[in-house]
């Protein structure tokens with residue numbers, strides 16, 4: 001080993017030199033790090049999340065000389081270059097690139113961009129849920145690039161209070177929609193060639209446990225396939241997603257189903 005042949009004096013010098021180098025590296029101030037290089041605190045140390053400013057992102061509009069084609073939804077930035085036929089200059093959805101126009105995913109305003117288009121607070125909870133689904137679409141289809149500092153993320157890439165409220169409202173809508181399935185027991189179902197499908201309610205749940213009430217079969221129609229739940233008598237039928245079955249008395253505990261897809 002060369003090291004063994006060096007005079008002790010030189011060996012000490014090398015060791016001290018390495019120690020000084022290590023000290024310099026470890027004591028670098030965080031100010032040296034540019035905003036877009038900061039490690040995302042919310043997302044732990046998994047990856048460096050690039051943080052964009054409005055001005056920086058504006059350049060990613062796909063026009064000649066631009067560094068790329070980036071779209072923003074709920075403050076998340078995606079590279080949509082592979083969808084240039086939708087988002088490129090002059091294409092139908094070009095308005096979405098270079099800035100956050102989240103509200104337009106619901107309102108359908110694609111003509112001209114206004115900064116207020118990033119404000120989604122006027123949307124209903126259900127619309128916010130749809131917006132979050134659009135965000136999932138971009139996660140699945142395009143390349144995630146980082147976050148836009150502003151309404152949805154602060155300058156350290158953390159969710160803003162505004163963003164948290166939006167997400168809570170979207171989750172509330174999601175829970176509301178799945179509620180009847182969780183809240184009410186499903187009906188009994190049988191199928192016979194002569195009569196077709198019959199749904200009915202008994203005072204026992206599917207696993208045979210006595211629940212103390214029978215309820216009426218109601219068609220829960222908000223899912224892709226309508227679904228039958230037993231709803232207690234004191235529940236108002238004003239919720240149109242829980243409608244009585246066609247050609248079946250509202251007070252009946254058993255109904256024949258005229259459509260094929262209901263279970």
Ligand code: HEM
Nearest residue numbers: 080083085086087092093096104105106107108109141142
């Ligand atoms: C709020 C209303 C709407 C929004 C937010 C919207 C948004 C979008 C977006 C973002 C894309 C590109 C998806 C991708 O990256 O692959 C797209 C594609 C498309 N949209 Fe819309 N759209 C809306 C309404 C409509 C309507 C009313 C029509 C039809 C009259 C339509 C027809 C299409 C078609 C044909 C495609 C291309 C599908 C493909 O080639 O893969 N859109 N839409």
